[in-house]
Amino acid sequence: MAGNSNIAIYGAIIANVLIAISKFVAAFFTGSSAMLAEGIHSVVDTGDGLLLLLGVSRSQRKADKHHPFGYGKEVYFWSFVVSILIFALGGGFAIYEGIHSLQHPELIDDPTWNYIVLGAAFLFEGTSLLISLHKFNKSHEDPGNIISNIIESKDSSTFAVIIEDSAAVTGIIIAILGVFLSVYYQNPIFDGIASICIGALLLTVATFLAHESKGLLLGESARSTVLNGIEHVLKSKHYIKNWKFPKTMHFSSESILLILEVELTNGFQLEEAEERMQELRKDIQEKQPKITQVYIQLINNVETTSSGSKRKSLNSEYY
Amino acid sequence: MAAGGSNIAIYGAIGANLLIAISKFTAAFFTGSSAMLAEGIHSLVDTGNGLLLLLGIKRSKQKPDKMHPFGYGKEVYFWSFVVSILIFALGGGFAIYEGIHALQEPTVIEDPTWNYLVLGAAILFEGTALFLALRTFNKSRAKSGNLISSIVRSKDAATFAVIIEDTAAVAGLSIALVGVFLSQQLENPYIDGAASIVIGALLLIVATFLAKESKGLLLGESAHPEVIKEVERIMEHNINVKEWSLPQTMHFGPESILLVIEIDLIEDLELSQAEQTMESLRLEIKQKQPNITQVYIQTTDKLKNNILGENPA
Numbered sequence: 001m002a003g004n005s006n007i008a009i010y011g012a013i014i015a016n017v018l019i020a021i022s023k024f025v026a027a028f029f030t031g032s033s034a035m036l037a038e039g040i041h042s043v044v045d046t047g048d049g050l051l052l053l054l055g056v057s058r059s060q061r062k063a064d065k066h067h068p069f070g071y072g073k074e075v076y077f078w079s080f081v082v083s084i085l086i087f088a089l090g091g092g093f094a095i096y097e098g099i100h101s102l103q104h105p106e107l108i109d110d111p112t113w114n115y116i117v118l119g120a121a122f123l124f125e126g127t128s129l130l131i132s133l134h135k136f137n138k139s140h141e142d143p144g145n146i147i148s149n150i151i152e153s154k155d156s157s158t159f160a161v162i163i164e165d166s167a168a169v170t171g172i173i174i175a176i177l178g179v180f181l182s183v184y185y186q187n188p189i190f191d192g193i194a195s196i197c198i199g200a201l202l203l204t205v206a207t208f209l210a211h212e213s214k215g216l217l218l219g220e221s222a223r224s225t226v227l228n229g230i231e232h233v234l235k236s237k238h239y240i241k242n243w244k245f246p247k248t249m250h251f252s253s254e255s256i257l258l259i260l261e262v263e264l265t266n267g268f269q270l271e272e273a274e275e276r277m278q279e280l281r282k283d284i285q286e287k288q289p290k291i292t293q294v295y296i297q298l299i300n301n302v303e304t305t306s307s308g309s310k311r312k313s314l315n316s317e318y319y
Numbered sequence: 320m321a322a323g324g325s326n327i328a329i330y331g332a333i334g335a336n337l338l339i340a341i342s343k344f345t346a347a348f349f350t351g352s353s354a355m356l357a358e359g360i361h362s363l364v365d366t367g368n369g370l371l372l373l374l375g376i377k378r379s380k381q382k383p384d385k386m387h388p389f390g391y392g393k394e395v396y397f398w399s400f401v402v403s404i405l406i407f408a409l410g411g412g413f414a415i416y417e418g419i420h421a422l423q424e425p426t427v428i429e430d431p432t433w434n435y436l437v438l439g440a441a442i443l444f445e446g447t448a449l450f451l452a453l454r455t456f457n458k459s460r461a462k463s464g465n466l467i468s469s470i471v472r473s474k475d476a477a478t479f480a481v482i483i484e485d486t487a488a489v490a491g492l493s494i495a496l497v498g499v500f501l502s503q504q505l506e507n508p509y510i511d512g513a514a515s516i517v518i519g520a521l522l523l524i525v526a527t528f529l530a531k532e533s534k535g536l537l538l539g540e541s542a543h544p545e546v547i548k549e550v551e552r553i554m555e556h557n558i559n560v561k562e563w564s565l566p567q568t569m570h571f572g573p574e575s576i577l578l579v580i581e582i583d584l585i586e587d588l589e590l591s592q593a594e595q596t597m598e599s600l601r602l603e604i605k606q607k608q609p610n611i612t613q614v615y616i617q618t619t620d621k622l623k624n625n626i627l628g629e630n631p632a
Contacts, residue, residue, distance in 0.1 A: 065541060066535070066540060066541055067535075067538060067539055067540060067541065068539075068541050068565075068567040068568060068569070069539045069567065069569055070539075071538060073537065073538045073539065074538065077534060077537060077538065084404060088408065214397060215386070215387070217393065217397060217537050218387060218391060218393045218394065218397065219387055219388075219389045219390075219393065219571070220386060220387060221385060221386055221387065221388050245385075245388070247388040247389065248388065249388070249389055251539075259579065259615050261615075264590065268590045269589070269590060270584060270588045270589065270590050270592075270593045270618070271586070271620060272590075273590050273593070273618075274618055274619055274620045275620075277617070277618070277619070278619070295579045295581075295615050295617045296617055297597070297615045297616055297617055298590075298593070298594055298597065298618065299594070300591065300594040300595075300598070
C-alpha cells in the first residue's frame with residue numbers, strides 16, 4: 001500500500017520533470033521569458049513530489065520517547081506543506097502572470113511551440129493522473145465516487161497527487177483554449193484571462209488539499225467501515241455487555257490507534273478477563289489489519305449511558 | 320490559567336503590531352516613502368498572525384466529535400505552524416527583497432527623523448509586548464532551566480510563537496536602527512540595504528525554528544519527563560500494580576494530554592477489584608497531573624514488548 005502511493009508520486013515527479021524539460025526547450029528556441037518562468041514552475045511541482053516522498057520515508061521512522069505514537073503523521077504534514085506551495089507558487093504565480101499579461105498584452109505570432117509544450121504537458125500529466133487514479137481506485141471498494149473517497153481517504157500523499165494532476169490537466173486545457181482564442185480572435189486578452197482562471201483553479205484545489213491534510217494532522221477517526229467492523233467483533237463476543245463508541249485516530253493511511261472501553265458480563269476472574277481482552281485485541285487486528293495499536297480499558301457501571309440497553313454501543317457522548 | 324496567559328501574550332502582540340502599523344502608515348503619509356508603506360502592510364500581516372493564533376485557540380476548544388474523537392486541541396499547533404510560514408515568506412522573504420532592492424537602487428536618507436521616530440515607537444511597542452509575553456511565560460514554566468530550553472520543551476505553541484516573534488522583532492528593529500544611523504553617519508546607503516537583508520535572514524531562521532517546534536507538536540509529542548515520572552510514581556505506590564509499560568503520552572494542546580498505559584496487576588484479584596484499582600488510578604493521575612485529560616489503562620498478564628524497548632524494573 002505504501003508502494004501504491006509511491007508509484008503515484010513517482011509518476012507525478014517524472015511527468016513534471018518531462019514537462020519542465022519541454023518548457024525549457026521551448027524557452028530556449030523562442031526566447032520567451034514566460035516559458036522560462038513556466039519551466040521553473042514545473043521544477044517547483046517536481047519538488048512537491050520529492051517533498052511527498054520525503055514525508056513517506058520520514059513517516060517510517062520508529063516511535064521514540066519524544067514521539068511515542070510514531071512519526072506516521074509526517075506524510076500528512078508534508079502534504080500540507082505541498083498544498084501551501086501549490087497555493088502560493090502555483091496559484092499566486094499564475095494569477096500574477098495573468099495580470100501581467102493583461103497589463104502588457106502581447107499577441108502570439110506563432111503558437112506552434114505553445115501547442116507543442118501544452119500537448120506534451122497534457123500527455124505527461126494525463127498519464128500520471130491515470131496511474132494515480134488506477135492505484136487509488138484499486139484500494140477502494142466503491143471506485144465510483146472519487147470525491148467522497150478522497151474526503152474519506154487517509155492516504156494524503158496519494159490524494160495530493162491525484163488532486164495536483166487533475167488540476168494540472170484541467171489547467172492545461174484552459175491554457176490551450178486561451179492560446180487558441182487569442183490567436184483566432186487576434187486578441188491577447190484571452191491568454192491573460194486563461195492564466196487567471198488557472199490561478200483561481202489552483203487556489204481552490206490547494207485550499208481543498210490543505211483542509212483535508214489539516215483534518216488528518218489534527219487527528220481523524222477511522223472510516224465508518226472500520227468502525228462498523230470493530231463493533232461487529234464486539235457484538236460477536238457474548239462476554240461483552242456494553243461498550244463506548246470506539247475512539248480511533250489515523251497516524252497514517254496504514255496505521256490506526258484504537259482505544260476501547262468495554263464492560264464485561266459479571267462473574268469473571270481477572271485472569272480470565274485479561275485472556276478475553278487478549279483474544280479480542282487479536283480478533284480486531286486480524287479483521288482490521290490497519291489497526292496497529294489497540295488499548296482496551298475495562299469499565300464498570302456505565303451509568304453514563306442514556307440508552308441503558310444491553311449490547312449497544314454507548315455513543316451518547318457524541319449525540 | 321496558562322490559556323489565559325497565552326491570550327494575554329497574543330493580545331499584547333496584536334496591540335503592539337497595530338500601533339506599529341499606524342506609526343508606519345503615518346510616517347508613510349508624511350514622507351511619501353513607499354518603503355514605509357510596505358513596512359506598514361508588513362505590520363498589518365503581523366497583526367493578522369496574532370489573530371490567527373487567537374483563532375487557533377478558539378477552534379481548539381471545539382468538543383470532540385465522531386470524525387475527531389480526540390478533540391480539536393491541535394488546532395493551536397496547526398495555526399502556530401501557519402504563522403511560522405507567514406513569518407518566513409512575508410516577513411523574511413519581504414525584508415530580503417526590500418534589502419536587495421535598496422542595494423540595487425541606493426538612496427541616501429536625507430532626513431532620518433521619521434525613521435528614528437517610527438523605529439523608536441516600534442521598539443517601545445514590541446518591547447512592551449515581549450515583556451508581557453515573557454512575564455506570563457515565566458510564570459507558567461518551571462523555575463529551573465534557561466529560557467530557550469523552556470521554549471523547546473514548551474507545549475504552549477501560541478505563547479512561544481508570540482515570544483519568538485516579539486524577540487525577533489526587537490532584534491530586527493535594533494538592527495534597522497543601527498543601519499539607519501551608520502548609513503547616515505558614513506553617508507553610505509548600502510548599509511541600510513544590508514541591514515534589511517540581515518533582518519530578513521533573522522526572520523527566516525526564527526520562522527524555521529518556530530515551524531520545527533510546531534511540527535513536532537502536530538505529529539504528536541510526548542508529555543514532559545516530570546509528568547511521566549509522576550505517573551510512574553503513582554503506579555509504584557499502588558500495591559495492586561505489579562508492572563507497567565512506559566506510559567504513552569501525547570499532547571493535544573498545552574493543557575490536554577492523552578495517556579495510555581498497560582499494567583500488570585498482582586494475581587488473585589477479583590475483576591471488580593481490578594476495575595476499582597484502575598478507576599482509582601485514573602482519578603489519582605488526573606488529580607495529580609490535571610493536564611492529563613484522558614487516561615486509558617489496559618490490564619494484561621503479559622506486558623507486550625514495549626515499543627520503546629525499555630521496561631521499568
